[in-house]
Amino acid sequence: MRFSKFGLTTLRDTPAEAEIISHKLMLRAGLIRRLAAGLFTWMPLGLRVLRRVEKIVCEEMDRAGALELIMPAVQPAELWKETGRWDKYGNLLLRMRDRHDRDFCFGPTHEEVITDIARRELRSYKQLPINFYQVQTKFRDEIRPRFGVMRAREFIMKDAYSFDLDQSGLEQSYQAMHAAYTAIFERLGLKFRVVDADSGEIGGNRSQEFMVLADSGEDAIAWCDEDGYASNVETAATVPEDGKRAAAKVNLEKIETPKTKTVETLTELLEIGPDKILKTLIVEGKKGPVALVIRGDHELNAIKACKMPNVTEPLTMANPETIQEIIGCTPGYVGPIGLDIPVYYDHATKCMSDFVCGANEFEKHYIGVNFGRDIKTPTTVDLRNVKDGDPTPSGSGTLKIARGIEVGHIFQLGQSYSEAMRATVQDKDGNDATLFMGCYGIGVTRIVGAAIEQNHDERGIIWPESIAPFKVVLIPINMHQSETVREVATTLYSELKAAGLDVLLDDRDARPGVKFADAELIGIPHRLVISERGIKVGQLEYRHRRDEEAKMIAYDKALQIITPS
């Protein structure tokens, strides 16, 4: 491709709309342009990357025996009503009506459609196992689209659905997808981890996420190299403390604590650590508010909290008016002593002694609180997020915390959809057997953003070779003045193309600095500079995007340095 024919405009200034680095670079490098919130056009340069990602994904899916198809993006409401998700999915579902006033939605996912296909097409266990996949545009009306293509409303997803006769078949299909996904992310050249995950909205049993490691990631993951444990922090279990509680040393006392409604201000006022404070959070419950009690230095885990009986899903903090009404104080001064609502204690509170908690009175706290003496010794549950240094569930290792971008998610759905939609086949004995389903997603567009988050420097993008829009960029110096440079550059361009490489020839009548800056911004892995002074000695200048320095190479070495054997 000749740069002058490629219609690429790069931006020197970052548009104000972008926050994270990948979004900024994608706009500046001309990969995408925004149309509306969460809607993007993939420009020619960006599309090249997207296609490379898709190709790798499809190749590995095919290799794993999955069958590609394409389902409609628009789906009738009836299917969604069959599974109950027409109501459950909420505002994330973009609904629409056709001219006959029939309800439809723009598909955010395709379990219903594929299950409909399965119940029509699959009749015998002999057709199993089978796995269908598609690469398709989805729409989820996100509450807050942000970070460019990382959380767009319209996005491209590869979704696959497996059907098996029984659980053990499902497990095999699931493992096959696990292996395929691992191969995909390795080929993409990304640093990633597979973690245990919450199955969330889609439902089902086992589920794992493929996380690209990046500081800007929206998810926190906990892992341990010693015992191989890895989980999304959302689902990482804490280990109940077995340590003994220290004996009470001081008496219970109610003290004035003006303007200390946070753990932080309380630690300053009392000059104690946050681990000596009991934090009591009031959330909405099915039969009135519920109290969740954790240590002051810990964070509540919403998913775990929702699993408590009575607690409403999604987790909603009680509003201050409710707290005032039920407890008689404002948030920040709530404590478990004398509290007349259901209370759940986190495991870590069990070993606390001589601690501080709210007194259920405005600007008052108790100090010197002890279980057994001042409050009943609680039974404890898992309520908090794990943190760096916590023991792993096996007890043999220590957790580390990192941030990740969820680019893939695999689920064992089991029979929930097939039961709701009566998707069965006949088994060996001629009986109807409800299918076991798995579903497997990859955020194709998101991968492009994630790859940039993980591979960039102050000058721009540094594409992994496997997804770079061009393998090599040719920069002729003063091509428009020098006949020699022009000839060498065009010849080299033809030769590299003939060798099957994707090559970008920067034939613009621009100063070298402009060309260098653009080549670095758009992140082409290999750069060759053609100049008069190099030609005189039969050499080219070569530099990899990751190299510090350029080096001179013989003209005929160009091809082999770019495609190492």
Add this chain to the structure above:
RNA sequence: CGGGGCGUGGCGCAGCCCGGUAGCGCGCCUGCUUUGGGAGCAGGAAGUCGGAGGUUCGAAUCCUCUCGCCCCGACCA
């Protein structure tokens, strides 16, 4: 949805408080010079000041409403 902020040539911004000729940098077009790290000079094109209504002799500026976008909190590929 709640809270905060922003809408002024393609991009980044100033001007608004205190109403009176719409401005700067980058980019774009033409010409000349220049040519190994985002060139110089000269000339030029391009803006319903997000939209509607109002106040006023006069509104980018003040008031009301509205739309859009971004950021912070509960979802997910």
